[in-house]
Amino acid sequence: MTNIFTLPQTDEINRVIREVFELDPVDMVIGTEVLYRSNDPEVYDQLRAEFEASLQGRIDETSIRKRTFFGPNLAVFLETAYPRSEVAGLSAHSAFYYPICTLEEIASIERPTSAAHHLLKIRAEEISESTRLNRLFLRRREKVGAAWSLTSHFDTHSFEEYLFSLPDALRAQCKRVEAGFAFLLDPNAACIRSPHGDIIVVSETLGEYLFFMNLFLMTQGQSIPPEDTSAALFIAIRTMMSTESPDFDLDPRGDPPEPLNSHCRAMVREQLQFVIGHEYAHHTLGHMGARQHVTLAHEVFPGKLGSSEQVYSRSQQQEFEADRAALLDPDLSDGQLAIRLGAVSYFFFGLELWQTVRDFIAPPVRPSTHTPARDRLVRLRDAVLGARTIDPERVGDDEATRSNFDHLDRIKDSLRNRVLPLEIEAIERYGSTYLPSYRRKVLYDRIDY
Numbered sequence: 001m002t003n004i005f006t007l008p009q010t011d012e013i014n015r016v017i018r019e020v021f022e023l024d025p026v027d028m029v030i031g032t033e034v035l036y037r038s039n040d041p042e043v044y045d046q047l048r049a050e051f052e053a054s055l056q057g058r059i060d061e062t063s064i065r066k067r068t069f070f071g072p073n074l075a076v077f078l079e080t081a082y083p084r085s086e087v088a089g090l091s092a093h094s095a096f097y098y099p100i101c102t103l104e105e106i107a108s109i110e111r112p113t114s115a116a117h118h119l120l121k122i123r124a125e126e127i128s129e130s131t132r133l134n135r136l137f138l139r140r141r142e143k144v145g146a147a148w149s150l151t152s153h154f155d156t157h158s159f160e161e162y163l164f165s166l167p168d169a170l171r172a173q174c175k176r177v178e179a180g181f182a183f184l185l186d187p188n189a190a191c192i193r194s195p196h197g198d199i200i201v202v203s204e205t206l207g208e209y210l211f212f213m214n215l216f217l218m219t220q221g222q223s224i225p226p227e228d229t230s231a232a233l234f235i236a237i238r239t240m241m242s243t244e245s246p247d248f249d250l251d252p253r254g255d256p257p258e259p260l261n262s263h264c265r266a267m268v269r270e271q272l273q274f275v276i277g278h279e280y281a282h283h284t285l286g287h288m289g290a291r292q293h294v295t296l297a298h299e300v301f302p303g304k305l306g307s308s309e310q311v312y313s314r315s316q317q318q319e320f321e322a323d324r325a326a327l328l329d330p331d332l333s334d335g336q337l338a339i340r341l342g343a344v345s346y347f348f349f350g351l352e353l354w355q356t357v358r359d360f361i362a363p364p365v366r367p368s369t370h371t372p373a374r375d376r377l378v379r380l381r382d383a384v385l386g387a388r389t390i391d392p393e394r395v396g397d398d399e400a401t402r403s404n405f406d407h408l409d410r411i412k413d414s415l416r417n418r419v420l421p422l423e424i425e426a427i428e429r430y431g432s433t434y435l436p437s438y439r440r441k442v443l444y445d446r447i448d449y
Helices: 007-020 041-054 061-065 103-110 115-128 131-147 157-164 168-175 204-218 226-241 260-284 316-328 334-361 373-387 398-428
Strands: 028-036 068-070 074-083 178-182 189-194 197-203 297-299
Touching (some): 061 068, 074 131, 157 168, 157 260, 168 260, 204 260, 226 398
Antiparallel strands (some): 189 197
8 A cells, every 4th residue: 555644644653653652753763664544445444354353362462552553544563663872873874774784784785895795785775675575574683683683694504505515626716706595576596796706696585486386396186185286386476476475484385294395395405506506607607707797697587577688698508508517516426416407307397387477477579589498408408418327217218308398388388278367466466375275374464473
């Protein structure tokens, strides 16, 4: 809803802050989000009724009402509150990053002297520019407490695992690149040139997309109820569309049964190793060239909605080279490489489905020059099987690969002809989707998280 402030409403907001939330807006910086009934009375009344009903019998009702207020004309949600003294001396722009970033981190963002500072800035700016991400990270910060910093929040294990798998010379070269996860609304990964060196950034939401796309692909007509298989695809698509709320850790979408759940997550780990290796390869293979600014980047996922331009800043051949290096650079046994190639095959199957959905929702204005996902997979398989002595039966022979592609084509036809024409509105509506059979507990936004 669009917030339109008038003097009476502003007075009412200040009254709620002082009398209901018991906060002093003079001495404190207070962040709120406001919904107005006048914008959509029917939706507002439904939200208000759900809020009141959800509080029945809760022992924490008092604390919830001190951060969430529903009145007859407007609702006020407390996002953050801290003493003004904590940001004394900061400019209005710098204070915008607080308290998601520490004061030391804000100083690094304002005066970057390293690639690490530029990575921090990418993380902070994405969060500060999104109300939803800002809320998400404020909740995460509350859980951690005084030890919080944005830099330490992001897990580094996946990057360390990939570096550890490399030969010594390549590991030393890659260690000079600043790399890490960021919570980007666009689930992607990129190698970017900054004024202080190359940066590799992988969106945290990419892992969520991969998990639910794997779940969909692995449960075609088996393992779980069909409505859960369909929901998994919708969650994956909506995550790529940025219409699925990114708060997966605060509001779980449901865990499929074991061992399916563990198998999907193991595949995500292998796929992320490939994605990370792909971006490191752009650096080690010299694909970044002599660019000095972050205007261009190599991305592992091609294209925005409606885009028909070549997504890669260099030739498609460089993408094939980076794919190959991502699998063959690490010191993997034949068995380990077979497992990773199998997971990467699912990565490209999912990518082809996503490209189908993207082109249906926003058809390119002229024929796309993007490298088809199956072309990348075919060339990658040929490169790996040509370089290593892996038993083709462990990763599927050519006949099995053709059969997989035929099955994928049938899924794509079904999406284009039967599913997408009826579900565009549901896909584009912002919110959360759940696995109906495996949702553990109904959680209420603004109350439970």
